[in-house]
Amino acid sequence: MVGSPCVYMKIPATDESISSMKEVISLGISVNATLIFCLPKYEAVIDAYLDGLESCGMTDLSKVSSAAAFYISRVDVTLDKKLEQIGTTEALDLKGKGAVAQAVLAYQLYQKKFSGPRWERLENRGAKKQRLMWASTNVKNPSYPDTFYVNSLIGPDTISTLPVQALQAFMDHGILSRTLDAKVSEAQDIYNAIEKLGIDWSSVGSELEHEVLDSFTKSFDNVLECMQKKAKLRDFSRAYEPCFQDN
16 A cells, blocks of 8 residues: 555654654655644755655655745745734734645745756656645634635645635635735745744744644644553444454
8 A cells, every 4th residue: 555656655754753754755756744843854864755755765766746835924924923912013013824825835946846856756666746835724714714724825836735714714715816826025024024033933833843743743643542441441342343244
C-alpha cells in the first residue's frame, strides 16, 4: 500500500523530521509535509523534497510526489495577539494581514524553487512539483469575512483544504479569481513591517509548531486511553473462533 501513488506518509515539518522527509522520498514514498508555519521551515521542506528526489534510485520519478501543508489562520491568531500587545496604530493596522502576506511570499518561494537548472534536471526524470497546500483556512476571527483566506489564496498548482463551513461559504459568496500573486510587493511590505515591530517569524512558527504538536499528542493519548478502557470492558474470549463453520 505504501508504494501506491495515492498514499502519502504524513510527516510534521519539525527540525527533527526534515531529514526523515528526505529519506522517505529517496525510497520512492510520497510525503505530506505538515505543520508548516513560517517561510524558513517551508524552504527546508522544499529542499528535503528536492534532495530526496536527487537521491532516489528510481529511473522514473513520476511515481513520487509530495504536498506541503502551510497553515494560515493559526498564524493570524498568534500574530494578532502580539500586535495587540504592541498596541501602536501601526501594529493594529497590520492585524489580519500577516498570514496571507506570508502565504503570498511562500508561493513566490515555490515558484523560484521549482524552476531553474536543478529542477529541470529532476523534471526530465519525471519529477512532479511538490504541491503547496493551504491548511487551516477557516476564519477564526469573526470580524474577518468568512471567505477571507480562501479568496486570498487562489493560484495555479496550489491546494486548499476547506472545512465544510468554509466550503459552503465559498460556494455561496466566494470570489473565484487569481489572487495569490496579484499583490506581491504589498505582501513583502507587510511581512517586513511586522518584522520591524520586533516580531520574529521563525519564533512564531516554532511557537505554533509546539502548540499544535502538544495538542495532537494529547488527542492521540486520549484515543489510546479510550481504546484501552473499551478493551477492558469487552469479552474477547470468542475472538479466535472461526467466522465460518462447516455445516
